[in-house]
Amino acid sequence: MILTKLDIAHFRNIDAITLEPHPSLNLITGNNGSGKSSILESIQCLSTGHSFRTRKAKELIQRESEEFTVTALFHDPGSSRDHRAGLQRQRDGKTDMRLNFEEISSIAEVTRLLPIKSLTPDSHKLIQEGPEERRIFLDWGVFHVEPAFFDIWRQFKRSLSQRNQLLRENGSSQELSSWDSLFIESANQINDFRISYVESLSKALQIRLNSLASRFHVELQYRSGWSSDYELAEVMVRNSDYHRRMKTTTDGPHRAEMVMLSDGVPAKQVLSRGQQKVLVYLLHLSQLDLLNTIQSRQAVVLCDDLTSELDTEHSQRLIQQLVDLQGQIFVSGVDLSVLESQNHERFHMLDGEVKKVV
16 A cells, blocks of 8 residues: 555644655654654554554644544555545544445444554563563454455454453353363464464565574474363363353463574573564564465555664665565655665654645
């Protein structure tokens, strides 16, 4: 997808601005606190309902306002279709979402049409933090390449929520079993989707590592969230008493893990800080490769504060790799002069106002 016009109102320190982005590379400069990252946050909000910094609408709404609004026109090069999407979130929690002038009930409709990949200074959490970060990363990829995933994921979340509530309330075995069939069926389907995706992602990552003549090797493995010695249905029976004692469901894809190993050792234990940064960006690039290969689509990529995270050589290399994917890229930073050799548009932010730099 290619954003062709972006309107932002009452978002953080932005009163009202309009951008007509470049189809390839957009450089957004400005001093700290000027609003350059807010532009990137607003793009992600339009696609997912939240930014890469917070899920709380109150933190995104301009201080003097009661709501923020983000609207955009975007073009699908594959189908040659144009779309219009709009999002308004209010302080009282109300949300209004529209796609092609019609009200929609789920942001997933926009998310599927407008995939957003955010690369931020917190991206290192993918390696350093716990398994939830890697599950979120993994499910982003599965969602965008497997059309059936979202509905099955919702069924799983509903059955898990109901089951855990019954466990907290000491529900009867009959009440629990009424949700077990849906839980097990949806959990197994999610597990199959993830296993297949990790296999493809691992191959795509190896290609990326080879292209850099990397001095380190990384293998991806998927652990399902329950003992591999048994089927999930059997595990649920075996561990039913334990679930009751813990008052929560301790087995299932919500406890899954994508493991990164370098020569058989967890990557975060043996790779240097610099190597970990490279690995994180290669993992994201590999996801973009799969999106392109499987669905013939490109995501809009947001790179927040890129040059503070990577040195000049790695910044240039990453942007070149992203440009080669023929998608649209937005990069924020105080000084992005090292990237100006690429065909681009540059927008400069000052106190919440934007000026196109010619």
